[in-house]
Amino acid sequence: MNRTARLYALVEELRAAAPRQMTVAALAARFEVSTRTVQRDLQVLMETGVPVRGTPGRGGGWSVDPDMTLPPVRFTVEEARALAVALAAADARLPYAGAARTAAQKIAASMSGPASAAAGELAARIVALPPPSDPAVHAAVERALATGTVLRLSYVDAEGRAGDRTVEPAGLLTAGGRWYLIAWCRTRRAGRGFRLDRITAATATTEQARSHDLAELLRGSAAAGAVQPTLLAGFAPAPS
Numbered sequence: 001m002n003r004t005a006r007l008y009a010l011v012e013e014l015r016a017a018a019p020r021q022m023t024v025a026a027l028a029a030r031f032e033v034s035t036r037t038v039q040r041d042l043q044v045l046m047e048t049g050v051p052v053r054g055t056p057g058r059g060g061g062w063s064v065d066p067d068m069t070l071p072p073v074r075f076t077v078e079e080a081r082a083l084a085v086a087l088a089a090a091d092a093r094l095p096y097a098g099a100a101r102t103a104a105q106k107i108a109a110s111m112s113g114p115a116s117a118a119a120g121e122l123a124a125r126i127v128a129l130p131p132p133s134d135p136a137v138h139a140a141v142e143r144a145l146a147t148g149t150v151l152r153l154s155y156v157d158a159e160g161r162a163g164d165r166t167v168e169p170a171g172l173l174t175a176g177g178r179w180y181l182i183a184w185c186r187t188r189r190a191g192r193g194f195r196l197d198r199i200t201a202a203t204a205t206t207e208q209a210r211s212h213d214l215a216e217l218l219r220g221s222a223a224a225g226a227v228q229p230t231l232l233a234g235f236a237p238a239p240s
Contacts, residue, residue, distance in 0.1 A: 048102075095138055167185050
């Protein structure tokens with residue numbers, strides 16, 4: 001078993017045992033490797049963000065949070081190529097680009113054989129110009145959306161006028177290669193779209209924002225007909 005396969009098998013072994021812990025010695029015997037090899041593998045998993053944790057001392061061992069991990073996924077050659085193209089678009093201009101990059105690294109590490117070769121060959125053919133973007137702005141927008149909190153913006157509108165806004169985020173809109181934060185603007189007392197590349201500064205607060213319906217904020221605008229991208233439909237929560 002090569003190392004990549006063993007790392008994924010190691011996670012699955014810990015997932016199957018959860019919430020019970022497993023010792024390094026038991027894992028070493030299971031995979032027929034040395035305890036030092038298992039310790040190195042566990043360190044690699046921690047460094048790549050897999051939620052494995054160890055409890056030192058007598059009776060201690062290693063475990064993984066099964067709710068925070070996914071089982072191994074096998075990709076066809078066509079799927080691997082599609083992922084390479086989709087992830088290539090996740091440059092610094094896009095929201096959640098940092099998380100997309102780490103996800104790409106994990107996906108690449110999980111691939112083997114023809115799928116890995118196909119993705120690598122296509123990835124070598126894709127290049128992008130570095131975008132003029134502020135990662136701090138995206139981090140603040142992502143945090144506000146995730147926590148449902150108020151966001152303070154410094155924004156330059158289409159006419160070049162700069163100003164400060166306090167907004168209550170509702171969601172993100174992508175159109176024509178641009179990304180927009182859709183939010184309730186307290187200054188205008190109405191729903192507004194803020195182009196991410198025109199936000200010059202953003203500060204996430206701890207103030208809880210009111211809940212706003214994204215479709216309602218878009219009603220009457222040029223984006224009133226916006227629909228959820230087909231590729232994201234599989235992530236939608238099941239109806240209650």
